Amino acid sequence: MFKTKFNYPAILQALKSKFKQLLNSLANLQTSRFKIKYASFNFPSFQRKYIIYLISLTVFFGFYIFIVSQFKYYNKIKENNFRSFLNSTEFDHLKKDFINSLITPYKEYKYTIKDNDTIEKILKNYDVSDKDLKNLSSKLKEKKLSGIFAGTEISIIIKKVEGKNKIVRLFYPVSEVKTIVIKREEENFNVTEKILKLDKVEVVESNIIKNNLYSAAIEAGIEPNVIIDFASIYGFEVDFQRDIRTGDKFEVYYEKYLDENKITRKTGKIIYASMFVNGKELVLYNFKYKNKSGYYDIDGKSVIKTLMKTPINGARLSSGFGMRKHPILGFNKMHKGTDFAAPTGTPIMASGSGVVEMAQRYKGYGNFIRIRHNSTYKTAYAHMSKFAKGVRRGARVNQGQIIGYVGSTGLSTGPHLHYEVIKNGKKINSQRMKLPKGKALNKEARNKFELERINIDVRVARLRAK
């Protein structure tokens, strides 16, 4: 309704015929004038006609160009006005009203789910009838689909019938690949799960570390959750805060699932990973045996290494973790470690591999050693009579290696080992800690692992060449 179109051909046709009439009358007039004025020159009649045509043509074209340029000018102004109107908020309102009036009585709402929301709670905000709420709620419970996730978006289509809001459609994602679709059927609801069809692909990505593992992995196009998996696989082998140097390399072979638009919808497990750190390469393979999946090094050794609960042989647990009356200070104090009574000189072992952070006299702890195992775990050993040879700050120790000997240095009433496990900076009960256990492969499993390892190596080489 805003478009003003000029019908050029029709206007020009009309103008032309008008102009012809004008020319005709002008020609008649001029012919008679010329007859009088130029009679003495006695022009032949064809010459006079020729001049008249020339003049008329010039006038006509001049007039024609003027008219056309005028039309063009006005059209431009109109067009600009129209364009600025389209861009105005006024038009926006109009457009919205227009579209709304078209789809009424249906309205679509989008809502981002918040913590502690339920479907019922959300729908109450949209003035939905109690009957609808009840029907839908029982249907979802029956299908065990009432779980919703904060941060995802729920889409609600509502129809207004006689002043009441009726749910027509409802959909919300419950995972990267699954959406719950609820459709109204008369007075009831049909609940279905829509599964996105995904293609599984396998990729090998690698990079050289410049700053840290995370930024190098992102740079290589690796998804954040794969990076977290990667770091946790290496958690007992590599201390990502201390061991990583510029120029260290990594490679990871994993699965991902793409939708029709080749967009990664989810990632699968890491099949193979390699890390060049501390001057050596550490290769890990995913291997599943009897439904148990784990990561193993090239020699078939599990990467998961638990910390020892008792880093001392032939000792007796003399004081557990918790509140107790301090034997020397006399008042109630939290005992944030475990005491093992043993004769002076009994060897103490490193409960896991790691780097010695402290090996010195330290307050009431006497001769004290603290080992950092990875970015999560540290262990500490106190009251030692002496340290083992070579165990000093910065030294690398292996699980089970002797680091010192039982004594009674510092605040101690008798020879014992005070042992602490520190998880993320917090002292925890070493006797109750739950650490994943890596299983050693038996002969049969080991043979299968060897075959799988070769198979994986071949696949990695092929993908690398791509």
Ligand SMILES: [Zn+2]
């Ligand atoms: Zn103690």
